[in-house]
Amino acid sequence: MDKIIKIKIILLFLLLHVTLFAQENVVNGVVTDNGGLPIPGVNVVVKGTTNGTITNIDGKYQITVNKTEGEILKFSFIGMVTKEVTIGSSTTINVQLETESFGIEEVVAIGYGTVKKKDLTGSIETVTGDELKKAMNTDITESLNGRISGVLVTKSSNRPGASMSMEIRGKNSINFSNEPLYVIDGIPSYSGMKHLNASDIESIDVLKDASSTAIYGSRGANGVVIITTKGSNIKEGVNTIEYSGNVGVKVATRIPDMIGNMGNGDEYVDYREALWRKKYGPNSLSRPDFLTLGEKTRIKNGEYYDWIREVSNPGLVTNHNLNSSAGFKNTTYAFGVGYTSDDGLVGNEKFERITANVRLDHKLSEKLKTGVTAYISKNKTNYGANGALMNAYLIPPIASPYDENFEQTFIVQPTSSKINPNIQAENNIREGTNFYSNFSGFLEFKPVSFISLKSMVAYQFDTGNYGEWIDVYTQQKSGVNPNEAYRGENNNNNIVWDNIITIDKKFNENNRLNVIGLFSLQKDTHLGSGMRGEDLPYDSYWHAIQTASEIRDVSSYYWESSLISYMLRANYTFHEKYMLTLTGRYDGTSRLQKENQWGFMPSVALGWQIKEESWLKDAEKVSNLRLRLSYGKSGNNNLRHDQTWTKLTQSRYTFGTNGENGFGISNEKGNSELKWEMTSEVNMGIDFGFFKSRVSGTIDIYSRKTEDLILKRAISAVNGYNSVFQNIGTTANKGFELGVKTVNISSQKFNWTTNLTFSLNRNKILELYGDNMDDLGNRWFIGEPIRVIYDFKQLGIWQEEEEDEAAKYGQSVGHIKVEDVNGDFSMDEKDYQIIGSPTPSWTAGMENRLEYRNLYLSIDMYARVGGLYNDQFAYMFTAWDNEHWNKLDVEYWTPENRSNKYQQVGAVSYYTQVLGKVSGTFLKVRNITFGYNFRESFLNRISLKDAQLYVAVQNPFTFTNYIGADPEIIGENVNSQLSLYPMTFSTGVNIKF
Template structure:
């Protein structure tokens, strides 16, 4: 069972509709004067009646609802002396919390392993999945945010109104959800087969072939009674589909031997081939004659946006790795990898990535043998290079876009250069990393963990560099500059209490990363047009700095900026009484300063309780939701219930209602700091003797809750969705209660 949690606090929700009425009066007086309160569009007769009788509608809570999620899995295994198998079936149904949203998935998997002889083994595994998603309507939830509590979705006869607020353009979310259908179907199939031969002791030859296929089909139906068609225009629809196929063939040679008591050698050689193909098409149509969803677009009055695509990419890899251990104390690993990708142009397709790592098991040294409180202690040092192959397949090509124009009275097709220019000189984006780490366990393994420090430097980053459109394109892909990432990662596990009937264990993780640009074009100069600054992270918030809100005693100074008390006050960096981009400063970066997690597990006899907490501290993000619902002052829509400035409420963050303040973009910059209790699980395991009497190996029942508590200053539904697009990704975040039963026979 899941239910919306942290529903944003809009003005007048939860029955406090008079707060919205007060806001509406204040807004109209500020924008249009006292006389505007007698205008017919200030309040409709229906709205006045609802106010008179105190009938207010909480749009977000009424449009959303709790939903049931079911997840079933059945796993079986067995075999003979030479053959073993596993088989599994799964089913998930997730009914969405908003409108018609839902997700349904069927899965099946099978694994088979057969020993042909003592030296030959073969295996086969497969996984199938069918996913069906009803994505609901984007506009429906957005309208539920915007419509005020003095508006009702119902007509006098109890039926849904289409335009429930005649003074604005937003239609009834319930009607929108019924008439705007968006569905997606996906099918996945993964098959892996391998053959392994061990001709002599210590030598293994393995060949493995894997194929992954997935296809998807998406469709959208926009009926007449929708926001898009305004209750007037005929229906429209769109459809897209894609097919993807990926083959990977790995051939691995492994030599693993021990020589005498002191020497261990493990050598692995790999040769790999990979190829992927992608193809698909899409089309849309306006003016459909009947309700056919997207299955009869050919009947539309106008067929639009017909397109198709096909592309393929491949990669060849060769790798050799050697691990040598001396006396179970000293370890060294040498690796060389050579990759070639079709995504880059001839002459730059190959990249060599070497690495070396050494380790020292201090616990096995004689001088620590007597230290019984030390169970494990290992030091590690490594250096290596890695390449980035996560790039588009056509980045080296300058593409042409199809354009249509009239020539000689006839429509013809033409082509024009795309906005981005390709670059056949692009090279591999390479990252070199130093890492030093320690693994430890103390006090009979009551305290254990790892600590890693790293320094990563990336050369030849592939960036789209903005250029003047006078060149015929607005950006060009280039290998640009150097960046550095430094950080620390810590994992700590403790057994705090260990008694016969009670144990308490804690697991802690901590991560901190700092990144900055070291150079761009070899001259250590910033690139202001692209917002790249030497010594700062790649992505920064470069904007005006809010100093507060102009107060009444600052009226004279505010007037120099064409502002007045209640308007946003920003930094005038050059002190010229003109606010423009020359006053922009670096405010922060959209990534946390550090993250941490903690899991506590308590076991008392057959009961177990676990509590997991997660925190992200720092980071400054640009959030469309906060901007839209705090900066916009539409005379008919709702907004976030915030402490907006008044002469009595002299806050320094949010401007006065109806102030029509400049520089409102600063309101969309929000902190990403939060602490979450992400999961609490309570379980009970049936005693083994009782389970056996019931002909079971084990049985466990549990109940859990996800996202029960979130501590943050963020005003949206959840801090982990900061930055979502309000027009295509707007969501409500769930708190989920799970009741489960695990049975093993």
């Protein structure tokens, strides 16, 4: 022991010697701010090492370095721009740090150009590619929820590759899509973002207010999402190769609690007995189908099956990306390839995506520049079988998936029609393969330094095919009917030619003018076909439909539309304080008739950089303060290409052996006077930064009105038609949005930052048909949101002391009690009322990031509050009292357990639809990531620029009252989309060479 102590003392002395020797190389100095005032607490670190110190109260520092010349000192302080200084011959280095105005130096895509955030006049928010990567979502669309205020992404399911829809600032249109326009590297599209790989994205800018979206004119009313792929901003001499990858295991979480699951089958037996006794009387228990011999045997042996867990399997999620970029004197390039694989939790559900992108820019001369971009993505989705998971929910634990040879058996419950979900998952195959490509090329000519002429041709092509195979041994075919195959294809082409003139001129020091003029032509074509075959001789899936005994549902289509646009936008900045943006777009579309096909969509926006005013400029606590005010108009071109036509409809008449096709005038009269649904919006925003930008953010309030809604109006049949579309309705959206970034703690070793977003939108129908009347049939009510839940309102469950009162309504104790609005003791549609709207009252996202030395922990949360949704799952599995199936284990009414929510088992209560009306409130911890950034000194040794290792878990915690799996996908189709809620454990690495 003594020996060890001695060695330690010797080593300590040696170290001290080295330290004492190093003290001779001391660098010192003072760190000040813009005003020359000293800044205490500034981190001063020798780059690439952990050697560092902080400035004292006078802003002074002193640091020892191994060698003086050539070392780099890094000065960082919250709210200031980090500065690096190479140590020269002098050992005194005084540094002045510039105030960092969070985000305002960032460049934002505004359509046909960019602008510095500090000059922005509209409401635009940005999410970077890095943020999208950290979110770890296969579909980047989902990542915008809670990261950009005003955006609401709705997932259809948790199955891999499930579709998503996005709304920006609520619904405007009643009849047509409210999906925003996606502009990928300048190419407008409605194909969404499922095909994009987060690693290929530089940034996504979401244009929200009408003054911003007016630049896209007739397609801007629902907002615009501008996606910029990597490589758009490569600097000369910067060469990078980056690999990022992760692999994870996905398991089901929050599995809904069915009666008798997790091995407690006796609970189900008791439930079934109670159900039969109540529903059919005690004598019904003697029926042979009450419990089959096999079921009784299993009950005696305690052999129970948890069907949901029987059909679910862990899934593998993996993602690999390689990106490379380089900047040379005249040429820059960026290249990326990516592979994503996302297994589902049931059967063969799977999503696979391969992506490749290339961007090449070349300067031919000082005045001439050219470039090309290409983005290619192929994905294949196995959507999973219809009904497999639904069967797993329905089949009770007393049924076995195995036959006497312990093989999976088709009929698991002879007393019901539900077949083995494992076999259903194998034999009902639904697959889609999609291919997306964007190509563009441009030539840019700068005759003088402030004028640019750019011509860009872009081509977008996407194609998809969908196939479905329904084998004989499926739920649909019951093991006896012939097999069936369906095949469908679609093909969309979109060609755009944009010609842009940009004038960017600063004159008289204090005036800057940026003018963009556009002439654009666009044509899109769409074609597709489909067919269905029945009774195919062998398992050829959908690849040999010609062998089918019967081919039916043969269809094909083609349509095209085109758009011609002129646009002019002028940004004028005075004294870097006052900004004015004027935009006008004149669009002509083939989707409307000649008289109405042209429309002008103007906007005006003002910006005031208050911080730059002399009376605020020196206010230390205010680092940024800017006011924005805008008004604009934009249209919705999402109407059908044939919306104005009166069409012939096809009928098949019985004639001869095969019948004959015939055509007749449609019941729907075309209206040549239709014009665009037009949205106008006023937006006021404040961008702020306080305490050296430790608190910064944006507040927006808006009021939006959409007029001339295209609505179907019923007309008297004496006109020869039943309905006609007219521009007659008006809707409105008003809202409030907040985005805040805070630096809660900042020290040399520990940092804690928080990003918060909050969105609130109120949607309302202002007018429908001009007569101030509601449309009861369509559930459209003036003064209410576009989508409402209009139904009975549940008051509770009829209790024993209310037996006499219940009898007046023809109801029993234990039945669902609903409100008799008109008090006539007869419950019918006259007692329906608006009980909610399937839109959240507000949403919020919050991300906390904690950093300790090189370790970091990020916690991402998302909340939706309010909203009442119609949920088929909650309804089916609490309301249905099928004598052979299972249901959710909730508090059903019994004389002992006087539940006031769920009816008595087997009572056959009416008004059970109220059980499907569920609250959409939830709080999710979406992602927790714990990572390590390798030290610079280590990276230097192995010639890496950056390396990061992390572990992450997605969806670890969800707080909600929802009785289904995932409250974010309330309302999924139980047959084709029903899914389990995944929790994913991943580990990944990012390496930059």
